[in-house]
Amino acid sequence: MxxxxxxxxxxxxxxxxxxxxxxxxxxxxxxxxxxxxxxxxxxxxxxxxxxxxxxxxxxxxxxxxNSPIDPVDIINEATDGDRDEIGVRFVRAFLAMWDGPRGAAAVALLRSVVGTEWTTKLFREFIITQILRRAVPKLGLDPQQAHLRITLAASHLVGLALARYVIKVEPLASASTETLVAAVGPAVQRYLTGDLPDVFPA
Amino acid sequence: MxxxxxxxxxxxxxxxxxxxxxxxxxxxxxxxxxxxxxxxxxxxxxxxxxxxxxxxxxxxxxxxxNSPIDPVDIINEATDGDRDEIGVRFVRAFLAMWDGPRGAAAVALLRSVVGTEWTTKLFREFIITQILRRAVPKLGLDPQQAHLRITLAASHLVGLALARYVIKVEPLASASTETLVAAVGPAVQRYLTGDLPDVFPA
DNA sequence: GTCTATAGAATGATAGAC
DNA sequence: GTCTATCATTCTATAGAC
CATH class of the missing domain: 1.10.10.60 (Homeodomain-like)
Structure with a gap:
C-alpha cells in the first residue's frame, strides 16, 4: 500500500x-x-x-x-400518550433535544434569532407556519384559545432554555433534567389543558 | 431677541x-x-x-x-402586599416595565445579553449579585430552594418578554396585559410559594 | 480540492480645524 | 461644541494558481 x-x-x-x-x-x-x-x-x-x-x-x-430542531418530533413525543401528562412529556422531550447532539445547533439558532434581524423574522414565520399549524390539531384544543395556550407554553420553555443553555444561570444550568421536568411540567400542563381564566384570543 | x-x-x-x-x-x-x-x-x-x-x-x-431595569423596583412592588398574590403582582410589574419608557432599553439589553459574549457574562453575574441576593430575603423563602424557585420564575418571565417584545409572536404580542397576568400569574405564584415536588438545589 | 492574494465594503476610533 | 477627514481593522467574497 x-x-x-x-x-x-x-x-x-x-x-x-x-x-x-x-x-x-x-x-x-x-x-x-x-x-x-x-x-x-x-x-x-x-x-x-x-x-x-x-x-x-x-x-x-x-x-x-438544517434540521436543528424538529418541533414535530417533540410534539409527537409529547402528544403520544396520556393527555394528563402532556406537560411533563413536553418538557422532557424539549430538554432532551437541548442536551442531545442537536443542542449546539439549537443554542446557535436561539442566539441568532434574538441577535439578528433577518433570523428573527424568519423564525417568527417558522413558528406560525410550522409549529402552530402542526401543534393545534395534535393537541385537540379549542381553536379560539389554542394559539395563546401554545405560545404561552412555548415562551416558558424557550425562557428556560435561554436561562439554562445560553445564559447558564445557576442553579438552573446544572439542575437535573428530571428536577426541571417535575418543576416545569405542571405549568406547561396548565397552559395546554388547564383552566385559563377569562382568556380571549387577541 | x-x-x-x-x-x-x-x-x-x-x-x-x-x-x-x-x-x-x-x-x-x-x-x-x-x-x-x-x-x-x-x-x-x-x-x-x-x-x-x-x-x-x-x-x-x-x-x-444605565437604569434600564430596576429589578429592585419590581421585587418591591411584587412583595409589597398579600403573599398569595405575589405571582400576579410580579407579572404585572414586570410587563409594566416592558410597556413603559424603559421598555426599549430592556429590549436592547435582552437582545445584547443573548447576542454578544461579554454582555452574557456580565448579565449572569448581575443576576447572581443583584437579583438573587435582593430577592431571597424579600421573598422569605427556604434558602435551599430559593435560588431555583426564583430562577424558574425569572426564566418564565424572560421567555414571555422574548416572545412578546423581541420575536413578537402572535397572539402573545398583542394580548392585553391583564390577559397575560391572569394566565401567567398562577404559574409564577407556584414557583415562588407553591409545592415543587422533590426539588433539591443543584 | 485546496490554497494565496486581494478586492470591496463597513466599522470603531482619532486628530484637528472651525 | 460640532464637524471633516482619515486611519486601521475586520470581515465577506472572489479570482485564479497549483
Missing amino acids: VRRTGRRPGNPDTREAILSAARSAFAEKGYDGASIRAIATGAGVDPALVHHYFGTKDKLFLATM | VRRTGRRPGNPDTREAILSAARSAFAEKGYDGASIRAIATGAGVDPALVHHYFGTKDKLFLATM
Missing part, C-alpha cells in the same frame, strides 16, 4: 468538519460574532473552502440549522 | 438625543447590528460626536443601559 507520494487527497469529511465547526462557532458567538475565518480555523481548513462548499455565510448558517 | 447671527449654539440636549437614538438602535438591531454611524444619523448628529460624549461603543451601551 503505497500512499506516500502524490497530492494529499481531498478529505471528503471536510464538509462535515466545516459544518461541525460552524455549529460550535454560531452557538458560542452568535451569527454576527462567528466569522468565516474563525470557523475555517476551527475546522482546520482555509477560509476560502468554506465559500467553496457553502457559498455565502447565510447559506452556511442555514445549512448548519 | 436677536438670534440670527453667530454660530449655532451647542444644543445641550444632544447628549440625550444620542442616548435616545442609541436605545432605539440597540433595541432594534442588537449590540453588534447597531452602528455608531446609524445611531448618529438617527440622532441627527455627527458620528464623531458620539465618541466625544461617550468614548467607546461599549461605554455608550452601558450608558444606554
Whole structure:
C-alpha cells in the first residue's frame, strides 16, 4: 500500500468538519460574532473552502440549522400518550433535544434569532407556519384559545432554555433534567389543558 | 431677541438625543447590528460626536443601559402586599416595565445579553449579585430552594418578554396585559410559594 | 480540492480645524 | 461644541494558481 507520494487527497469529511465547526462557532458567538475565518480555523481548513462548499455565510448558517430542531418530533413525543401528562412529556422531550447532539445547533439558532434581524423574522414565520399549524390539531384544543395556550407554553420553555443553555444561570444550568421536568411540567400542563381564566384570543 | 447671527449654539440636549437614538438602535438591531454611524444619523448628529460624549461603543451601551431595569423596583412592588398574590403582582410589574419608557432599553439589553459574549457574562453575574441576593430575603423563602424557585420564575418571565417584545409572536404580542397576568400569574405564584415536588438545589 | 492574494465594503476610533 | 477627514481593522467574497 503505497500512499506516500502524490497530492494529499481531498478529505471528503471536510464538509462535515466545516459544518461541525460552524455549529460550535454560531452557538458560542452568535451569527454576527462567528466569522468565516474563525470557523475555517476551527475546522482546520482555509477560509476560502468554506465559500467553496457553502457559498455565502447565510447559506452556511442555514445549512448548519438544517434540521436543528424538529418541533414535530417533540410534539409527537409529547402528544403520544396520556393527555394528563402532556406537560411533563413536553418538557422532557424539549430538554432532551437541548442536551442531545442537536443542542449546539439549537443554542446557535436561539442566539441568532434574538441577535439578528433577518433570523428573527424568519423564525417568527417558522413558528406560525410550522409549529402552530402542526401543534393545534395534535393537541385537540379549542381553536379560539389554542394559539395563546401554545405560545404561552412555548415562551416558558424557550425562557428556560435561554436561562439554562445560553445564559447558564445557576442553579438552573446544572439542575437535573428530571428536577426541571417535575418543576416545569405542571405549568406547561396548565397552559395546554388547564383552566385559563377569562382568556380571549387577541 | 436677536438670534440670527453667530454660530449655532451647542444644543445641550444632544447628549440625550444620542442616548435616545442609541436605545432605539440597540433595541432594534442588537449590540453588534447597531452602528455608531446609524445611531448618529438617527440622532441627527455627527458620528464623531458620539465618541466625544461617550468614548467607546461599549461605554455608550452601558450608558444606554444605565437604569434600564430596576429589578429592585419590581421585587418591591411584587412583595409589597398579600403573599398569595405575589405571582400576579410580579407579572404585572414586570410587563409594566416592558410597556413603559424603559421598555426599549430592556429590549436592547435582552437582545445584547443573548447576542454578544461579554454582555452574557456580565448579565449572569448581575443576576447572581443583584437579583438573587435582593430577592431571597424579600421573598422569605427556604434558602435551599430559593435560588431555583426564583430562577424558574425569572426564566418564565424572560421567555414571555422574548416572545412578546423581541420575536413578537402572535397572539402573545398583542394580548392585553391583564390577559397575560391572569394566565401567567398562577404559574409564577407556584414557583415562588407553591409545592415543587422533590426539588433539591443543584 | 485546496490554497494565496486581494478586492470591496463597513466599522470603531482619532486628530484637528472651525 | 460640532464637524471633516482619515486611519486601521475586520470581515465577506472572489479570482485564479497549483
